[in-house]
Amino acid sequence: MAALHDVLLFLRKNGAPYEIIEDVKEIAESGIIRTKSLLFEAAGKYSMAVVPRTSKIHFHLLQKMFHKENLRLVSNDEASFLFPVSDVETMPPFGTLYGCRVYIDRTILKYPFILFRVCSPYLSIKICVEDYLNIVKPALSTVDFQEIGALE
Numbered sequence: 001m002a003a004l005h006d007v008l009l010f011l012r013k014n015g016a017p018y019e020i021i022e023d024v025k026e027i028a029e030s031g032i033i034r035t036k037s038l039l040f041e042a043a044g045k046y047s048m049a050v051v052p053r054t055s056k057i058h059f060h061l062l063q064k065m066f067h068k069e070n071l072r073l074v075s076n077d078e079a080s081f082l083f084p085v086s087d088v089e090t091m092p093p094f095g096t097l098y099g100c101r102v103y104i105d106r107t108i109l110k111y112p113f114i115l116f117r118v119c120s121p122y123l124s125i126k127i128c129v130e131d132y133l134n135i136v137k138p139a140l141s142t143v144d145f146q147e148i149g150a151l152e
Helices: 004-013 059-066 076-082 106-110 129-136
Strands: 018-021 032-042 045-052 101-104 113-117 124-128
Touching: 004 124, 032 106, 045 106, 101 106, 101 129, 106 129, 113 129, 124 129
Parallel strands: 032 113, 045 101
Antiparallel strands: 018 124, 032 045, 113 124
């Protein structure tokens, strides 16, 4: 996985303004959706899904989204071997840094800002959804986890 420095360099290089937030609990702004990145493998190819942090993951829906029957979630051990990430939960949603195709949940597009953990459970970055879409160019998910009621 990219280090914090690499992520910040990537954002600067692409002209995306960002805000580093050290204590996410203190953020109470509206218009922000907290996200998480999920890493999957099918037929030797890795993909990333960016979904609302509160979403439960229904595996059959992910198989539908990726159009793959043999899809599997990548474990922390495998992710750290492949991308040197200490924890999949802190992987920033920039699959392009990992050579992965990125899919984004449609729900995220309803918000002006996204907030995601970056390389640490204690650091988050807030960026404009429009900037994220412009620099990552994710594919739009065919599954909307919030619409189907897949929330915890």
